[in-house]
Amino acid sequence: MTAQEQMDSWQRFIASFYSGPNTIETKRATVSSLIEQGRQAWLAQPSRPLLLPAELGSWPCWYVICPDRAQATWIRDLIRAAAGSWIDFDGRPIPPDSRKVLDPPVNELLAGTGVAYRFLTARDSVSNEKVLAALTQLGRTLTHRPFRRIELTPHLGRLLTDFSGACAAGAEGLAARSLGLLENDHRISGINRLFLKVQFLAAFERWEELDALPELRDLFNMEDRPALVSDALARRVISGLPESVSTQYFLENAEGALVPSVAAIRSAAGAAYYAFWSLSNGESDSRVTDRLKVSGWIDAARRRSDLAEILAGNAQPVDVSAEPFNTGAVRQALGEGRVDAAVEILQRASPAEDLLPLLLQAFVKGMSEQAFTLLREWKNALGPALVEKHLAQVGQSPASAALDLSLASAVTRIFGGSLPATDREREMEILRGNWLAEVMRPGQLQNVIEVAMELLNSGHESAVELVDALLDLEIDIVRTGQFMVGLEGLRELVITAWVIVDESGQKRRAERVLDLISRTLDAGISPSDYKRIVEDLLGRWEPFLTAAGFSFSLETIEVLAAYRPAGIDVLDTFAAVILSRVSIHDLRRLDRSSIDTAVSLAPEFGLQVPVLEQATFAVADELPAADLQGSVAIYSLMEAATRRARDILIQRFPGLRVVMVSDKVATDALRNAADTSDLLVIADRAATHAATDALRRARGGRPLEYATGKGTASLVDAVLRGAQALSSASP
Structure with a gap:
């Protein structure tokens, strides 16, 4: 916009703003001074925020205009600091399409590039003088201390966690918003954007959109796919199969070795794909059944009636230990994407350096417990140095730290030792990539819970990070859609641990805990356990007894109320702590929807919240x-x-x-x-x-x-x- 265009827009704005319902006298010295101050702010390069007084139906009113949308939060906080106790300001910007009172000329001036606020002051001369003095001084300050733009980059790990959690919980709206942020994040490469898109489409069974991706064929042909992407593609294939198919039919219609190992299974569809792929490539039903049993996925695979019949466990076991070792058979199995079969053949070989690349290939592709165990044995036989050298050649050197550790031992090493923060984060990434395969095996989740309890009881400094890790583990288990013995114990541990060790008042972690509590309640718990959960929350809720935490507190009450057992009144106490704090003065700081909710919710607990008619609201609610x-x-x-x-x-x-x-x-x-x-x-x-x-x-x-x-x-x-x-x- 040229200088002349800026001037013309200002003159049109002033002529429209100071007419009609605005009855303030513009010839008054203070008003004309503020108008001139606003003109200079608008014509500055770049334009600065400006403050203009008005009068609507005898109500003193102010408009605050921010030409740059990035200034909105900064100006809102300055207004509250300058005159917060004298004005009725709820912090909500004027909607860009508002047709109320003086909003149209303000929005026309901004032309969609900025943000504006309006608020009332009391019909009292003393109050008006105080507000006028405070805001006039604020206007002068803005002239000499221009806005400094600060770009805050959200933590990438948090964005990914939010996306993963939303997909696992079936929250399509939240998942779509998270995906949108990630797709526009410069830190995410093009291929990783594609990986995330595929996971999203599969999570919500949007198969037509997935089929329409131009890169779909490249994904099937890719050798190095993340396990979740392979699982998404496997779900697509399984969803398109008839109710009952033969292994030959599957082989003719499959898309390759999408799930090469039981350790790569991430869902019931992935388990079915693994079983079909192994069987259609000539593996015995007894071997496939045994692997699925040991890995904890047999029931998932048997959900399909065609596989249930094949994997019934009636076939005679095949004694593979008596078969001679054959290097060609290993190469063939690896080439066909049957990693577990390759490892089983290698178990019959004596440790040898020339065979080590084949074992490492199976290890990298499958990351199965069998591969880990065999590699540990070969490491002891051939020496750590030789194995480390070959690991480095395939880019897996960091994973070598996990070769001597079970999942429970890895948790102890990471959160119970003295690892530097960077090392702890790096090893956690390795752990996250492998922990699901281990906890799916019967009894392993309980081992992790026992180790975590010991660490949390020891009061180690990384206890809060352990809570975050356990939250991640729980959502990974939820994503599988499988019932797992010990999941209730894991959730109980997370809730108790969060209450005991987290003194940060971090709302995001509390929101994740509430989601976990919601899943706990939905699964069904006893009245005594419900009472304990509410009492635990009550003891940890002080940081959220603020205006900023009010809407979150209300939702917590509603979630707990949806599952409240008869005769348990502890929720009444929790609700009273939150709802009884609301006063007439709070109505100016809280959003309208939350206040309406509180007014509606309070009688269910024998309480009463001041109704809207008792408070003076901004112009939007007054007119x-x-x-x-x-x-x-x-x-x-x-x-x-x-x-x-x-x-x-x-x-x-x-x-x-x-x-x-x-x-x-x-x-x-x-x-x-x-x-x-x-x-x-x-x-x-x-x-x-x-x-x-x-x-x-x-x-x-x-x-x-x-x-x-x-x-x-x-x-x-x-x-x-x-x-x-x-x-x-x-x-």
């Missing part, structure tokens, strides 16, 4: 607002939260029709709600995959919003985000 019209369908398995959201929305928008849907499977009622509503909202973090998939398919390309959480406020906010799909009418 008439458009009434949303049309129909909204909300899907969530937390029916109480959906009911509260429906009541709140109807109270705020009497012309809105809200339909509640809570079916766990695809039904005609569910499809009809998706097909006939103007807007569909899905709480995919409180849903089943079968239902959400049916809703998404029935919806097609029509307006759909995913709630960011499980609670009432997130449902209301999702409806408001999708409000453009609803007609508006002025009351």
Whole structure:
């Protein structure tokens, strides 16, 4: 924009802003001075934030205009610091499409490039003088201390953890948002973006989109794929098979050795693919059955009726130890992607340097327990130096540290020793890549739990990092979709450990713990265990008793309330700690959806929160607002939260029709709600995959919003985000 265009836009803005409902006297010295100060700020290069007074229906009002969107948080905090106790400021920016009072000329001036705020002050001369003095001084300060842009790069590991957790939990909306951030992150290479995309599409069974990827054929032909990508491709193949097929049919329609070892299995579909691939390449059903039993995947493979018959365990075991060793057979097995078969043949050979490359090839491709065990034996026989040399040649030198360690021992080494932080992080990456294969084997998860309990009881300085690792392990197990003995114990340990060792008040870790608690409750627990969990949370909740933690606290109450056993009243105490802190003054700092939720939720615990009519709100709430019209369908398995959201929305928008849907499977009622509503909202973090998939398919390309959480406020906010799909009418 040229200087003349800037001047013209300013003059049009001032003429429009100081007319109509704005009755303030512009000839007053203080007002004209602020207008001139604003003009200079707008014409500066670059434009600076500006503050302008107004008067609406005898209410003193201020507009704060930020030409650069990046200034929004900075200016919001400065306003609160300068005049926070004298003004009614909720920190919410003016919507870019707002048609209320003086918003249109402000938004026209910004033209979508900045952010603006507005707030009321009291109708009191003393208060107005205080606010005027504070904001005038703030305007002068902004003239001499311009905004300094700070670019904060999110931690890549956190982005990946959020993505992985969302995929495992079936939260498609959150997974899509996380994927979008990762796809636009310069630290992610092109091939890794593709890997993440494939995992996302497979996690939510979007097979048509996966089939349409132009790189799909390259992925199948790639030799070095991450296990999760191979698992995603295996799920695609298995999903397209008829209900019952022969091994020959599978061989003719498979896409290669996607799952070369039991250690590479990550899901029931992966187990089925492994079994089919091994059997179709001539391996005996007894050998395949034994491997799947030892690795903990036999029940998953037997979910398919065709495999259940083959892997019934009726065949006579094959005594491979009596067969002569054959180097050619090893090479053939490796070439066909049958790593476990190659290792079994190598078990019959005497340790020899010329065979070591073959063993290392099997080790790198499979990372199975058999390969680890055999490599340890050969390391003892041939000497560590020789094995280390060959490991380095195949780029696996760091993994050698794990060759002498079981999973439980590796956990002790990483979190119970004195490893430097960088070494601990590096070895954790190795551990994460291999721990699922070990904990799937019967009894191994319990060993890890016992070791972790000892470490946590010892009060080691890395205890909080151990909690993070256990959270990662739990979500990896959830992703498999398999029931695992010991999972309940792992979850119990994580909750207790977080309460005891985490004094950081970190909200993100607390949110992950709440997700784990939700899965614990959904699996079913005794009333005494429920009581213990709530009491543990109550003892750790002080850092979240703030305005910033209020919405998270509300969702925690709602999640716990959804599973509360009869006769257990400890949740009343927890809710009282959170809800009783809300006062009239807090209404100015908390978002409207959270306050509405608190008002609706409080009577369930014999409490009362100040209602909205008792507080003075910003201009947006003081003046008439458009009434949303049309129909909204909300899907969530937390029916109480959906009911509260429906009541709140109807109270705020009497012309809105809200339909509640809570079916766990695809039904005609569910499809009809998706097909006939103007807007569909899905709480995919409180849903089943079968239902959400049916809703998404029935919806097609029509307006759909995913709630960011499980609670009432997130449902209301999702409806408001999708409000453009609803007609508006002025009351």
